[in-house]
Amino acid sequence: MAGGEASGTRKSIAIIGGGVAGLCAGCYAQMNGYEATVYEMHSLPGGVCTAWKRNGYTVDSCIHWLLGSGPASGFHKLWREVGALRGLTIVDLDEFMRVECKGSPALVFYRDVDRLERHLLELGPEDAKPIRELTNAIRKFTRFDMPVDKAPELYTVWDKFLMGARMVPLGPAFMKWRKVTVADFAKRLKSPALREAFGAMLGEFDSFPMLGLIMPLAWQEMKTAGYPLGGSMPFVRNIEKRLLDLGGQIRYSSRVSQILVEEGVGGSVARAVGVRLVDGTEHRADVVISAADGRTTIFDMLGGRFADDAVRKPYEGGMTPFSPLLYVGLGIADPLDGIPQVGSGISFPLDPKVEIDGKARDRLSMMVYNFDPALAPAGKTTVIVMISADYDRWKALREDPVRYRAEKELAAERVIDALEQRIPGIRAKVEMRDVATPVTWERYTGNWRGSYEGWLMTGQSLGKQMSKTLPGLSGFYMVGQWVAPGGGLPPAVSTGRHVVQILCKNDGRRFVALEP
Numbered sequence: 001m002a003g004g005e006a007s008g009t010r011k012s013i014a015i016i017g018g019g020v021a022g023l024c025a026g027c028y029a030q031m032n033g034y035e036a037t038v039y040e041m042h043s044l045p046g047g048v049c050t051a052w053k054r055n056g057y058t059v060d061s062c063i064h065w066l067l068g069s070g071p072a073s074g075f076h077k078l079w080r081e082v083g084a085l086r087g088l089t090i091v092d093l094d095e096f097m098r099v100e101c102k103g104s105p106a107l108v109f110y111r112d113v114d115r116l117e118r119h120l121l122e123l124g125p126e127d128a129k130p131i132r133e134l135t136n137a138i139r140k141f142t143r144f145d146m147p148v149d150k151a152p153e154l155y156t157v158w159d160k161f162l163m164g165a166r167m168v169p170l171g172p173a174f175m176k177w178r179k180v181t182v183a184d185f186a187k188r189l190k191s192p193a194l195r196e197a198f199g200a201m202l203g204e205f206d207s208f209p210m211l212g213l214i215m216p217l218a219w220q221e222m223k224t225a226g227y228p229l230g231g232s233m234p235f236v237r238n239i240e241k242r243l244l245d246l247g248g249q250i251r252y253s254s255r256v257s258q259i260l261v262e263e264g265v266g267g268s269v270a271r272a273v274g275v276r277l278v279d280g281t282e283h284r285a286d287v288v289i290s291a292a293d294g295r296t297t298i299f300d301m302l303g304g305r306f307a308d309d310a311v312r313k314p315y316e317g318g319m320t321p322f323s324p325l326l327y328v329g330l331g332i333a334d335p336l337d338g339i340p341q342v343g344s345g346i347s348f349p350l351d352p353k354v355e356i357d358g359k360a361r362d363r364l365s366m367m368v369y370n371f372d373p374a375l376a377p378a379g380k381t382t383v384i385v386m387i388s389a390d391y392d393r394w395k396a397l398r399e400d401p402v403r404y405r406a407e408k409e410l411a412a413e414r415v416i417d418a419l420e421q422r423i424p425g426i427r428a429k430v431e432m433r434d435v436a437t438p439v440t441w442e443r444y445t446g447n448w449r450g451s452y453e454g455w456l457m458t459g460q461s462l463g464k465q466m467s468k469t470l471p472g473l474s475g476f477y478m479v480g481q482w483v484a485p486g487g488g489l490p491p492a493v494s495t496g497r498h499v500v501q502i503l504c505k506n507d508g509r510r511f512v513a514l515e516p
């Protein structure tokens with residue numbers, strides 16, 4: 001046995017995974033008198049919230065917008081507690097998303113809702129009714145901030161009553177827009193420009209509820225979903241520092257293979273008592289929190305022993321993980337200052353279609369980081385193209401390293417061909433190219449089938465509470481994107497906080513959370 005054991009009277013917690021959820025759980029554990037040790041298989045913190053350097057360019061793999069970047073969201077307080085925003089400059093760009101179309105002007109999702117409404121009415125005056133329904137819904141949601149500081153598992157009857165009362169003015173809008181999908185909304189539109197633009201957002205997101213678009217637009221208007229200059233790594237390093245400053249430990253290159261379980265005696269349930277690493281070492285702890293991939297945790301680290309039908313259901317088709325990505329990063333020797341600055345990407349049409357990753361594509365989406373000089377050498381720009389990809393195809397290709405590399409190179413070539421249609425002359429300025437596949441995500445972060453954000457958000461899964469414990473196992477909790485459908489950074493911080501609140505309650509302690 002080594003490390004992580006309880007010293008004196010302080011309870012020890014072994015946390016599996018040093019992504020944002022694991023680091024945040026560790027911070028809250030330390031603030032509350034527990035001894036947290038994070039076991040991370042990679043040599044870096046961050047999990048999928050990461051970035052890598054290539055030839056002086058930074059390929060950022062996460063933050064486009066951070067809910068809680070500004071004080072209008074309850075998440076702001078949580079990010080401050082874990083020190084995530086320290087020293088960072090947040091930018092709230094005017095354009096959240098841009099969908100360019102073939103024969104009509106681009107649809108721009110402006111941050112400012114009044115401007116968005118005027119723009120939509122110009123594009124499709126005949127659609128005034130659905131447009132006003134949409135923009136009024138955005139305005140309505142700017143008046144609501146979801147309480148996130150308390151674990152829902154600890155809600156009292158009074159908390160539930162207060163929550164219900166807060167929801168009353170929003171209830172009908174919430175129920176309506178949760179059911180209406182982007183596809184349903186697109187069908188209602190008559191104007192060719194709007195039909196094309198909303199149609200362009202379909203595909204994987206056919207079943208995506210409009211609420212999943214309305215809420216981020218409300219947060220944009222509230223200036224609480226901005227972008228931290230420098231991208232994901234400075235944000236993650238801030239949380240890592242906070243954990244270390246609080247006295248927590250992080251062990252890198254420490255892959256957990258098994259969660260140690262002691263059988264219950266005299267009718268008591270089994271108990272998680274530590275972790276075993278792939279090098280065979282065992283590390284005892286009073287509590288185990290897994291912030292790693294859900295499937296691996298439940299079915300590999302615990303051998304499926306504590307998975308009843310309800311636990312198995314999502315993994316057996318009851319829920320859908322986010323489709324994994326083919327992620328092409330390019331370093332461009334040009335400031336690209338003629339391209340609009342857009343926080344969540346520009347979707348543009350391809351004519352003729354371009355075959356990328358085995359499919360003829362009529363549209364592509366690019367992130368042009370011309371608003372973040374930290375990601376490229378002076379006067380140059382990082383461009384990223386994200387494409388939903390077929391996990392099984394890339395998994396099979398990986399078996400043959402020569403073909404795998406050739407397919408990656410081909411994908412980069414085709415992406416550059418496609419970009420030439422939108423930015424003529426770009427090919428000659430490409431001085432760095434980098435391709436990550438679904439297998440890359442799986443290999444570096446352990447996420448099931450390379451999913452980059454856990455469970456896809458649908459009308460059914462939106463707001464769904466998933467259990468953070470497993471039946472028949474005490475001393476064990478799960479946090480992060482696999483217990484919060486829709487994933488993202490916000491539940492990474494809140495689930496960590498909530499589990500430590502539950503621990504404090506069980507141990508008869510008052511939960512404290514301090515800002516550094």
Ligand SMILES: Cc1cc2nc3c(=O)[nH]c(=O)nc-3n(C[C@H](O)[C@H](O)[C@H](O)COP(=O)(O)OP(=O)(O)OC[C@H]3O[C@@H](n4cnc5c(N)ncnc54)[C@H](O)[C@@H]3O)c2cc1C
Pocket residue numbers: 016017018019020021022039040041042045046047048049061062063064065066067254255256257291292293296444445446447452453454479480481482487488489490492
């Ligand atoms: C391209 C992209 C864009 C995104 N954009 C946004 C955005 O704009 N806003 C937003 O809020 N979210 C965004 N996200 C999603 C967000 O990054 C994730 O939902 C969030 O970071 C998940 O954090 P996590 O800690 O739950 O999981 P992970 O990041 O997956 O962390 C799990 C950790 O566990 C480790 N691990 C796994 N198995 C083991 C093991 N056996 N032993 C030890 N360690 C193990 C992994 O290495 C990893 O570090 C984006 C993600 C991607 C990929």
